[in-house]
Amino acid sequence: MSDALESRILKAATTTAIEELPEFPDNKSDLPSDYEYDPNEEEEIEEVEEIDENDLLKYLDEQENPLYIAQRLFYKEVNTTASQATFPTWKLECLPCKTIEDLYGHGWATVDGLIDLMVLKGARAEAESLSKEGAFTRASNLANSDDPFRDHTARDDWITWLDPTSSSDKKNPPNLQAILDFFNGPLHHDLSRMIRLRGKTEYQLAHYKPENGARYERHRDAFPTDDPEDTQQRRVTAIMYLNPGWTQRDGGELKIYGQADGHGLIDAADRTVPPMLGRLVIFLSGVVDHAVLPSNMDRYALTAWMR
Numbered sequence: 001m002s003d004a005l006e007s008r009i010l011k012a013a014t015t016t017a018i019e020e021l022p023e024f025p026d027n028k029s030d031l032p033s034d035y036e037y038d039p040n041e042e043e044e045i046e047e048v049e050e051i052d053e054n055d056l057l058k059y060l061d062e063q064e065n066p067l068y069i070a071q072r073l074f075y076k077e078v079n080t081t082a083s084q085a086t087f088p089t090w091k092l093e094c095l096p097c098k099t100i101e102d103l104y105g106h107g108w109a110t111v112d113g114l115i116d117l118m119v120l121k122g123a124r125a126e127a128e129s130l131s132k133e134g135a136f137t138r139a140s141n142l143a144n145s146d147d148p149f150r151d152h153t154a155r156d157d158w159i160t161w162l163d164p165t166s167s168s169d170k171k172n173p174p175n176l177q178a179i180l181d182f183f184n185g186p187l188h189h190d191l192s193r194m195i196r197l198r199g200k201t202e203y204q205l206a207h208y209k210p211e212n213g214a215r216y217e218r219h220r221d222a223f224p225t226d227d228p229e230d231t232q233q234r235r236v237t238a239i240m241y242l243n244p245g246w247t248q249r250d251g252g253e254l255k256i257y258g259q260a261d262g263h264g265l266i267d268a269a270d271r272t273v274p275p276m277l278g279r280l281v282i283f284l285s286g287v288v289d290h291a292v293l294p295s296n297m298d299r300y301a302l303t304a305w306m307r
């Protein structure tokens, strides 16, 4: 790592928001009697250099491979022959054991066919109706403008947040609700049997429009952590795609960037995952760099971020 980056990171880490204030004089006569206010005089503000999120992740990745950090959130090592012998005790409700092994060993996995086809098609139609009704907001408009890490030009998707436990006056459409129930029920059950999950889950429905090929640049959904008490960082990203009849011409694939650990132990190849109807992709949020390639179709996906 360059010295410049290291010193910037250290500087940002040690900069406190509250500047040391001079002591207030107890004797009032010490105050200037005739305080002149000059509106043109600019207040002196110390400039804190912003650290790009990718620079920070690069720095952290150099300290330790993020996959190894996230593996410590698993209750046990799961990609060994010994652990395979214990498959029956895992008592998973929906995921194949292989999916958990991939998640542990590579940081990501895909699995198809977990949701009924009619439910998936219904959910797609419901997502389209929500879009027509104007329920979606441009994601880049929602990005927290105080957050120096977030680059607002990085994504073109439109999003709406969903609540699986929404009250009767604000009900979700039934098929989308069925997928939320799947995320909230069996999927969360299986993942939380294997991985320490503590915090809240967020649910987002996203729409990438074909005009100008909507995309989302390379990014990571969280910083790597192995702190079981942490409730801020997302731990697992699960995405259900809602795109019937997808073909290669439609684009919009999820690109997963390979990683190397310097010993050739990790599969370093980049991969693309076609976003077809009913495909579920799961990855460790603090580990996997990913992007959405330009989409030439209306591309819908329902995502859960588990903490």
Ligand SMILES: O=C(O)CCC(=O)C(=O)O
Pocket: 206, 216, 221, 239, 253, 254, 275, 290, 291, 292, 301, 303
């Ligand atoms: O929809 C996808 O395939 C990925 C979207 C994504 O990376 C995100 O919303 O953070």
Ligand SMILES: [Fe+2]
Pocket: 219, 220, 221, 290
């Ligand atoms: Fe993402």
